[in-house]
Amino acid sequence: MLHRLRFIPGRLIQSxxxxxxxxxxxxxxxxxxxxxxxLALLGQRATPESVAALSKQLGLNTPIWEQYFGFLxxxxxxxxxxxxxxxxxxxxxxxQAIPVTMSLLxxxxxxxxxxxxxxxALAAFRPGGARDLGVRAFTLLGQGMPQFWLGIMLxxxxxxxxxxxxxxxxxxxxxxxxxYLFLPALTLAITMCPTIIRSLRSSxxxxxxxEYVGTAKSKGSYGAxxxxxHVLRNAAIxxxxxxxxxxxxxxxxxxxxxxxxxxxxxxxxxxxxxxTRDFPTIQxxxxxxxxxxxxxxxxxxxxxxxxxxxxxxxxxxxx
Amino acid sequence: xxxxxxxxKSLTIGIRRSKSADTIIVDDLSFDIQRxxxxxxxxxxxxxxxxxxxxxxxxxxxxxxxxxGSIRYNGAELIxxxxxxxxxxxxxxxxMIFQEPMTALNPVxxxxxxxxxxxxxxxxxxxxxxxxxxxxxxxxxxIPDPARRARAYPHELxxxxxxxxMIAMALxxxxxxxxxxxxxxxxxxxxxxxxxKVLEKLCDDSGAALAFVTHDLAxxxxxxxxxAVMYAGHIIESGKVKSVFHDPRHPYTKGLLDSAPDFDQPxxxxxxxxxxxxxxxxxxxGCPFAPRxxxxxxxxxxxxxxxxxxxxxxxxxxxxxQHIFEGVTV
Amino acid sequence: xxxxTAALVxxxxxxxxxxxxxxxxxxxxxxxxxxxxxxxxxxLVAVLAPVLAPYDPVAQHLTNALASPNAAHWLGTDKFGRDxxxxxxxGAQVDLRVGFLAVLIPFVVGSVxxxxxxxxxxxxxxxxxxxxxxxxxFPFYVMVIVLVFIFGSGEASIYIAIAAVSWVSYAxxxxxxxxxxxxxxxxxxxxxxxxxxxxxxxxxxxxxVLSQAIIYGMSDIVxxxxxxxxxxxxxxxxxxxxxxxxxxxxxxxEFITTLWQQATIPGLVVVxxxxxxxxxxxxxxxxxxxxxxx
Numbered sequence: 001m002l003h004r005l006r007f008i009p010g011r012l013i014q015s016x017x018x019x020x021x022x023x024x025x026x027x028x029x030x031x032x033x034x035x036x037x038x039l040a041l042l043g044q045r046a047t048p049e050s051v052a053a054l055s056k057q058l059g060l061n062t063p064i065w066e067q068y069f070g071f072l073x074x075x076x077x078x079x080x081x082x083x084x085x086x087x088x089x090x091x092x093x094x095x096q097a098i099p100v101t102m103s104l105l106x107x108x109x110x111x112x113x114x115x116x117x118x119x120x121a122l123a124a125f126r127p128g129g130a131r132d133l134g135v136r137a138f139t140l141l142g143q144g145m146p147q148f149w150l151g152i153m154l155x156x157x158x159x160x161x162x163x164x165x166x167x168x169x170x171x172x173x174x175x176x177x178x179x180y181l182f183l184p185a186l187t188l189a190i191t192m193c194p195t196i197i198r199s200l201r202s203s204x205x206x207x208x209x210x211e212y213v214g215t216a217k218s219k220g221s222y223g224a225x226x227x228x229x230h231v232l233r234n235a236a237i238x239x240x241x242x243x244x245x246x247x248x249x250x251x252x253x254x255x256x257x258x259x260x261x262x263x264x265x266x267x268x269x270x271x272x273x274x275x276t277r278d279f280p281t282i283q284x285x286x287x288x289x290x291x292x293x294x295x296x297x298x299x300x301x302x303x304x305x306x307x308x309x310x311x312x313x314x315x316x317x318x319x
Numbered sequence: 320x321x322x323x324x325x326x327x328k329s330l331t332i333g334i335r336r337s338k339s340a341d342t343i344i345v346d347d348l349s350f351d352i353q354r355x356x357x358x359x360x361x362x363x364x365x366x367x368x369x370x371x372x373x374x375x376x377x378x379x380x381x382x383x384x385x386x387x388g389s390i391r392y393n394g395a396e397l398i399x400x401x402x403x404x405x406x407x408x409x410x411x412x413x414x415m416i417f418q419e420p421m422t423a424l425n426p427v428x429x430x431x432x433x434x435x436x437x438x439x440x441x442x443x444x445x446x447x448x449x450x451x452x453x454x455x456x457x458x459x460x461x462i463p464d465p466a467r468r469a470r471a472y473p474h475e476l477x478x479x480x481x482x483x484x485m486i487a488m489a490l491x492x493x494x495x496x497x498x499x500x501x502x503x504x505x506x507x508x509x510x511x512x513x514x515x516k517v518l519e520k521l522c523d524d525s526g527a528a529l530a531f532v533t534h535d536l537a538x539x540x541x542x543x544x545x546x547a548v549m550y551a552g553h554i555i556e557s558g559k560v561k562s563v564f565h566d567p568r569h570p571y572t573k574g575l576l577d578s579a580p581d582f583d584q585p586x587x588x589x590x591x592x593x594x595x596x597x598x599x600x601x602x603x604x605g606c607p608f609a610p611r612x613x614x615x616x617x618x619x620x621x622x623x624x625x626x627x628x629x630x631x632x633x634x635x636x637x638x639x640x641q642h643i644f645e646g647v648t649v
Numbered sequence: 650x651x652x653x654t655a656a657l658v659x660x661x662x663x664x665x666x667x668x669x670x671x672x673x674x675x676x677x678x679x680x681x682x683x684x685x686x687x688x689x690x691x692x693l694v695a696v697l698a699p700v701l702a703p704y705d706p707v708a709q710h711l712t713n714a715l716a717s718p719n720a721a722h723w724l725g726t727d728k729f730g731r732d733x734x735x736x737x738x739x740g741a742q743v744d745l746r747v748g749f750l751a752v753l754i755p756f757v758v759g760s761v762x763x764x765x766x767x768x769x770x771x772x773x774x775x776x777x778x779x780x781x782x783x784x785x786x787f788p789f790y791v792m793v794i795v796l797v798f799i800f801g802s803g804e805a806s807i808y809i810a811i812a813a814v815s816w817v818s819y820a821x822x823x824x825x826x827x828x829x830x831x832x833x834x835x836x837x838x839x840x841x842x843x844x845x846x847x848x849x850x851x852x853x854x855x856x857x858v859l860s861q862a863i864i865y866g867m868s869d870i871v872x873x874x875x876x877x878x879x880x881x882x883x884x885x886x887x888x889x890x891x892x893x894x895x896x897x898x899x900x901x902x903e904f905i906t907t908l909w910q911q912a913t914i915p916g917l918v919v920v921x922x923x924x925x926x927x928x929x930x931x932x933x934x935x936x937x938x939x940x941x942x943x
């Protein structure tokens with residue numbers, strides 16, 4: 001098993017140019033504007049002090065490439081600038097927000113798997129049947145709903161109507177956090193499900209028709225054991241890459257959902273920063289999120305390789 | 320008389336249609352397999368031989384079903400038996416070997432674990448003991464270094480080794496009946512021979528009966544004691560291999576033998592059968608072989624000829640059989 | 650809800666599903682007809698908004714704020730006393746217009762770049778695809794929100810932001826299709842016959858590849874409408890007081906416990922719109938998929 005993971009260093013090296021590209025885009029975001037970027041970023045109502053502070057942060061009086069390398073150098077030192085609103089290092093704000101967003105993402109991913117796997121199996125078992133159509137209706141609706149609206153509807157039904165969940169906020173203890181994260185995670189999961197179900201359903205149909213499932217049946221396997229042993233893992237392989245690609249979507253969605261449920265994560269941080277025109281904070285969140293997506297891409301490859309012995313990313317490099 | 324191990328009666332397989340007549344692929348098929356017998360089913364692709372085998376194993380493809388008839392295993396009716404009960408027979412009673420070992424083995428599970436799956440379920444073995452049995456079975460099929468190979472994934476093995484894995488898997492629970500669906504077709508000729516030898520030997524050792532589907536007459540000659548020749552969903556001739564090979568009584572069987580190379584008479588010319596197998600949708604009421612048959616008479620196109628015993632234990636479904644092969648004129 | 654990547658993946662699966670479907674005349678195609686009817690009605694409502702809407706969507710009547718649904722105001726009034734139904738109708742105009750227009754720039758830019766990368770290959774392809782990879786690292790909403798921030802809120806910024814994000818998907822799809830088309834015999838034959846690259850791209854590869862981009866474009870419209878509505882909800886979209894569904898949901902969320910319909914109904918309209926567009930897209934892909942033309 002381990003020898004097949006030897007591709008990881010190579011894969012890491014491969015993603016270095018992409019990571020640099022990401023920093024380049026984040027860097028140039030601020031320079032897309034004409035005139036003094038600091039003034040443009042902060043808006044007309046900005047005080048001269050904050051303009052001066054941001055100009056200094058951005059190093060605006062040096063050549064552009066020097067500014068970029070300065071920016072890169074600061075990133076490597078773990079310095080993402082100072083939040084204009086909070087007058088705190090962006091990294092320490094990130095450190096507070098990241099656990100919230102990551103817990104939300106983790107829980108949402110868990111929920112979407114818990115919902116998707118049985119539904120996909122139900123649909124794949126008899127394609128075109130009544131259950132398949134029901135599942136398809138669910139995926140169509142799930143795809144057609146704006147995430148934030150679904151969140152509001154769940155608040156209306158489960159928090160306001162049934163009083164089963166809090167309307168928003170994050171609570172104070174770990175148990176509280178889980179309780180407060182339930183609805184937002186469910187919201188994200190429902191909108192994430194359609195993509196997973198669609199992918200799982202079609203790969204399950206393929207697997208169920210495959211000869212090796214026939215072999216498993218000829219060994220006397222049936223029902224849940226057959227599903228667990230010979231269908232799920234094989235069908236999961238293509239879905240892993242679908243999920244990997246869509247985690248980026250989940251991250252984007254979580255930003256909006258945090259706003260709906262007043263969760264103190266990256267999304268709230270970013271959206272508040274937009275209204276206070278706190279550019280270093282926006283830049284910090286954007287950079288973190290994009291690098292996170294790059295890392296997720298690598299993790300996806302690792303999981304994929306562990307699930308499918310036929311793949312050998314390492315072999316490509318060696319040949 | 321002892322109940323046969325497997326008894327197929329009037330088995331009809333096809334696709335059920337709601338708006339038009341059902342498409343029939345295997346029509347009113349009957350045969351018995353006795354304990355320890357080696358029964359070959361020969362036919363061209365599309366003759367329904369593989370579907371017959373799959374019907375016995377409850378592995379018919381989606382949409383295709385048993386329309387009528389009976390399959391009895393050891394006296395117990397399989398058609399209509401609940402899936403759970405039927406699957407319990409698969410492994411310790413009936414096992415199957417498929418044509419293409421690459422697609423028949425699960426690509427993401429180590430072959431040792433795939434072999435051990437059945438023994439763990441049926442023989443109640445621990446993980447370790449089941450793996451030991453798997454390795455033992457692999458050794459019996461002649462796989463060198465089985466302990467190491469057991470940790471391999473299917474794609475890491477050659478075709479011949481994969482088919483040996485299939486054999487080890489099928490025989491791991493000691494089945495009484497082994498269904499083989501063209502088990503050597505996907506292999507190189509030299510490997511084919513070795514794999515057949517292994518299969519024969521292991522069946523001899525365990526006393527398992529064999530139902531062997533193939534299009535290759537030479538393979539039947541080597542492996543089987545009895546055979547049935549299928550054409551367009553019908554058994555048109557059956558009997559002891561020797562009897563049928565030396566004295567074919569159906570023009571199609573004769574044609575098959577004439578069109579296959581014979582190593583005993585290498586100088587003999589190969590004679591192809593003219594025409595093509597019939598389209599399933601355009602089935603006529605008469606003998607399905609009639610359009611290609613040089614001996615066909617008008618009566619052939621009217622009704623399917625009845626199966627007649629042409630020699631002891633040797634049956635053929637041809638009304639002209641006696642005229643053609645014995646020179647008898649009425 | 651769809652994103653570039655989610656749509657890209659599901660798009661491939663949908664195409665696969667479509668292939669197995671039987672061939673029917675276009676008017677017998679259920680999803681196409683459902684899509685045409687829903688989208689047609691919505692476009693009609695949008696166009697006829699000045700006639701259909703009972704009130705001025707932006708006129709404030711603070712004395713009559715937060716009215717429950719009644720005979721005069723079927724869906725009640727918002728916190729500024731504006732008629733919710735009228736805002737819903739005028740909102741169709743804004744959301745549909747922006748949704749459709751936002752697709753155009755990324756469609757053209759992405760398709761052209763994808764076609765060039767796929768056709769010529771080599772270092773050009775490598776560089777373009779690396780750039781695509783980099784853009785893919787930014788989640789749709791993160792990128793759109795940042796760009797809207799940079800360019801300020803308003804319709805023009807939305808077009809720029811969406812274009813900057815979603816050209817990537819068109820580039821990937823078209824590149825993939827061109828790579829396939831390039832190997833087809835008729836293209837090879839045209840090349841051997843001395844036809845210029847430009848002519849081959851436009852005459853031979855273009856028509857086959859474009860239909861896939863158009864099919865994707867349909868799901869992209871859904872995505873863009875979602876993006877506009879989301880931006881409106883976050884207060885980053887079309888500037889107030891213009892009626893727009895997302896900002897209506899935002900306005901309504903405050904009063905969710907008393908006037909639930911104010912946040913619920915605009916959302917339902919978005920759901921219906923996206924269903925209609927999805928069905929239209931499915932139907933179109935039935936019509937346009939090359940398998941059908943054979």
